[in-house]
Amino acid sequence: MITIDGPSGAGKTTVSKRLAEVLGMVRLDTGAMYRACALAAERAGVPWDDAARLGELARGMELSFRNAGGARRVFLGDEDVTESIRTPGMSMGASAVSAHGPVREALVAKQREMGRDGGVVLEGRDTGTVVFPDAEAKFFLDAAAAVRALRRHSETGSSGGQTFEEVFRDVLRRDAHDSTRRHSPLKIADGAIYIDSTTLSVDEVVEAMRRRIHGHAG
Ligand code: DC
Numbered sequence: 001m002i003t004i005d006g007p008s009g010a011g012k013t014t015v016s017k018r019l020a021e022v023l024g025m026v027r028l029d030t031g032a033m034y035r036a037c038a039l040a041a042e043r044a045g046v047p048w049d050d051a052a053r054l055g056e057l058a059r060g061m062e063l064s065f066r067n068a069g070g071a072r073r074v075f076l077g078d079e080d081v082t083e084s085i086r087t088p089g090m091s092m093g094a095s096a097v098s099a100h101g102p103v104r105e106a107l108v109a110k111q112r113e114m115g116r117d118g119g120v121v122l123e124g125r126d127t128g129t130v131v132f133p134d135a136e137a138k139f140f141l142d143a144a145a146a147v148r149a150l151r152r153h154s155e156t157g158s159s160g161g162q163t164f165e166e167v168f169r170d171v172l173r174r175d176a177h178d179s180t181r182r183h184s185p186l187k188i189a190d191g192a193i194y195i196d197s198t199t200l201s202v203d204e205v206v207e208a209m210r211r212r213i214h215g216h217a218g
Helices: 012-023 030-044 051-060 088-097 101-114 127-131 145-154 164-180 202-217
Strands: 002-005 026-029 063-068 071-076 120-124 137-142 193-196
Touching: 002 012, 002 127, 012 026, 012 120, 012 202, 026 030, 026 071, 030 051, 030 063, 030 071, 030 088, 030 101, 030 120, 051 101, 088 164, 101 127, 120 127, 127 137, 137 202, 145 164, 193 202
Parallel strands: 002 120, 002 137, 026 120, 137 193
Antiparallel strands: 063 071
8 A cells, every 4th residue: 555645736646647557556546536526516506615415425426436548537426527527626626625524534434445455556635644544655745836836737737727826826725725624634644755846757756656665565
């Protein structure tokens, strides 16, 4: 079990995909689950601040990850929502719904179930602190906020036509929200290895992680 936590734009998605590939493991994007919950809530007319109803929705949500055309797609029931959950609106929605205890309880239970057999690279905000605190390798991936905003802005699709300033503002807002919330705030897990990717390439980060993982395995 490997966990990678860190703020938005630190490179968790790219790095966890590559790491899962080279190690022959499965990747679990926990952020996608909070995004899917925000989308399901919007569709059901449940406000993003209604903790009790959101918890119920998260518990009953038919969420799955399926492989299609070599990519991992996110499904709500039979609908492929991979693209619909990646808008700037759903980024803010995910940050809002993820602050509620009942939502976290429901999704953490699903994540533990999905990762039960091991061989999984999890990425998120609390995968090493709460979901699998006993994981064999835990990483906290970070980068300077301006660099994270720049990465988000240059990713086709994920900035939704926003200017760099707007993306930067959203990154700072989400950082503040995700790390100051009461339930499972973003923080470095006990025993986690801290990697600052500000000046590192994807290959360099993956290599640094591989060295630590193999070092751990002896
Ligand atoms: O990694 P991401 O941008 O897809 O995550 C979207 C939001 O979901 C993020 O603002 C915080 C929340 N999240 C969380 O609270 N816990 C996780 N394990 C993963 C994501």
